[in-house]
Amino acid sequence: MDAEPFDPAAILPDELLERFRVRAADTDRANAFPDADLAELKKIGYLAILVPEDLGGSGWGLAEASVLQQRLAGAAPATALAINMHLVWTGVAKVLADRGIDALRFVQEGAAAGEVFAFGISEAGNDLVLFGSGTDAVPHPDGGYAFTGTKIFTSLGPVWNHLGLHGLDTSSPDAPQMVYAFVPRSEVQTGRVVVRDDWDTLGMRGTQSRTTELHGALAPTDRIVRRIAPGPNPDPLVFGIFSVFELLLASVYTGIARRALDLAVTAAQKRTSKRTGRAYSQDPDIRWRIAEMALAYDALLPQLETLCRDVDERADHGARWFSLLAGVKHRAVTAAKSIVDEAILVAGGSSYFSASELSRLYRDVLAGLFHPSDPESAHATVATAWLGAPEE
Template sequence: MNFLHLDTFSQQYEFMKELSERFLARAHQVDIEGSFPFENIQDLKDSGYTSLTVPKKYGGREISLFDMLRFQEKIAEGDGATALSIGWHMGIIKNLTEKNSWDESIFKKICEDVKNGSLINSAATEPKTGSPTRGGKPETTVYKEGDNWIINGRKTFTTMAPVLDYFIVSATIKDTNDVGNFLIPRSENGIFIEETWDSIALRGTGSHDLVLQNVTVPDKFFVETLGIEGKKPSGWLLHIPACYLGIAKAAKKYAISFALEYSPNSVEGTIINLPNVRQKIGEMELKLMESEYFLHSAAKQWDDSDEYGRGKMGPVLGAAKLNVTNNAIAVVDLAMRLVGARSLSLKNPLQRYYRDVRAGLHNPPMDDMTIQILATHAIKQFD
């Protein structure tokens, strides 16, 4: 079966459910080993999913942000690491389509390769700069030599590093001190992956270090200069909270299944009808409903807005990420309280969900930055 052969969203969503169940069956082993989910990524490539955000003018489906997020949630119900990994690729292609800022011939080539299974992600974070959203200038440098650019540096948190075909690398231009993005095919000489990823959360993302030693790319692969444009609201980043929402849904599902089956000799039947158990289930459902409405309405607003309207959506996008991520953490905590000490067993998926949702606090935008943005937004209404 292939997404490209299914005409309706409901058909595609049912297919994604099947894939998600496969991912769930593999998730424990990937987590325990700290390995990379090669099979999951290959399934997504073979299914045609990784090309769904390719623009229609290049033969893609150009799916909406709303639809993309629902697919991402379902992937995360099976395996959060797989969802976050592939979400960067899906979102970057959508973002480049919407911005239309790259040379058309370059982007067309990327899209053609993506339709044939290629994967792309950004490499922006560095050891000394931290998250690029904090404004640090890259210590990765680039200089011009004839018709080529020579790039040197190290990037951290390069998610999906084991399988990426293209890296979008931010670097400081030595002569001008400007910052630009450079497209680097994996086939170029001087590219090394150091397997440094040792996080206790989302262990399967393969977010290793990318080391660049005199990597040479042609002038045309200097794809954009970064400045104010790079700070515009980015709807595609909602794939991040979508991942954590999916993990939280998986936690709720497990907790309810447990409550339906667990029958200690101190109660008649199972614990599902105990008031304290139903209280926790109701609280989980409330938080998930709240998150779903917030995230999905933000995505629909993005889909329905023009460039001007999207430019005003920064506070909404940040608030959606903050709300959904923190609610996801709370939902997993409630699920673990319901299940009890069994939730701490390495064999129990709840302990994996607990570790994985915590990673959302460290994905952009950070909560403190979002709160400051919201404060500024509120105060401006009185100007």
């Protein structure tokens, strides 16, 4: 039997997204986690869109997940960004499985059962990101590890069931080694994991990306996913995290860009010039501005689709992979920010009020600048790809 065709509107129907959009304003205002959104996403199996059908998921690839995340972000950016971090792990599981590595099967099975996986990689001041860590990973005789350190921007803070993280093992015979593992929520009850209630930010408030303290947090033997040397590394896990993270982030901000463009078009059609008596949609300056927005947005879609397909189909871009991935994330974020800026100018002064959806999008889109790869890292990566490593 042929697989059912991919229909984003059937998976995330308009009426569902409208409920999310209405709730997004309340979530932002209350600085709360979108529990109702998560409940509805669980009900439709969204947590398992990247999980194979034989394991209880939808069996979609990264290309389809990108389209869905764009659609979700257009309604509720913070919900989309929070779920993104769960989808990163299910996406990494898919990347590994597609390459014959079954180390994250428990992630796939857990996601199909409705469990939530959080992404605990970011650390204050750690510009090495995946290539180093300030978190100590101490081996236990039974093969598990105890992690001590502080993770920041840990989305899904109030609701995750499993925290995927990394730390540096400096005591084993083959040290140093980067250790990637998963810590269960039960470590919160022991006090070895502390989830601070400190997420009070300018935008993306619904992600509740709280600071997470690790005080010897235990990851059991069967949740130690990978031990690899620190520094730049072609390991499939590193590639999986970087590729899925960058592409799904770009998808979220592309979704925000589309929503801002749609709101600008609506505003231009509804507003009337007192000077000319005509709709702003007939004003040549406004038309030029919206055309600029659309030109920037349209360029993002084929880039995203192509690179997502390339990951799904195991294309070989060799050493260029990291510059391509960092580049598309950077372009999506900067384009989205510019598009939201322009939409606010088209909509006029009403968008300055906090009740305006554009006002919220303006704050939400700023978060894109802080995700890896940040502008400095993206430019350094691309410069190295074209010019070679800088001289010592």
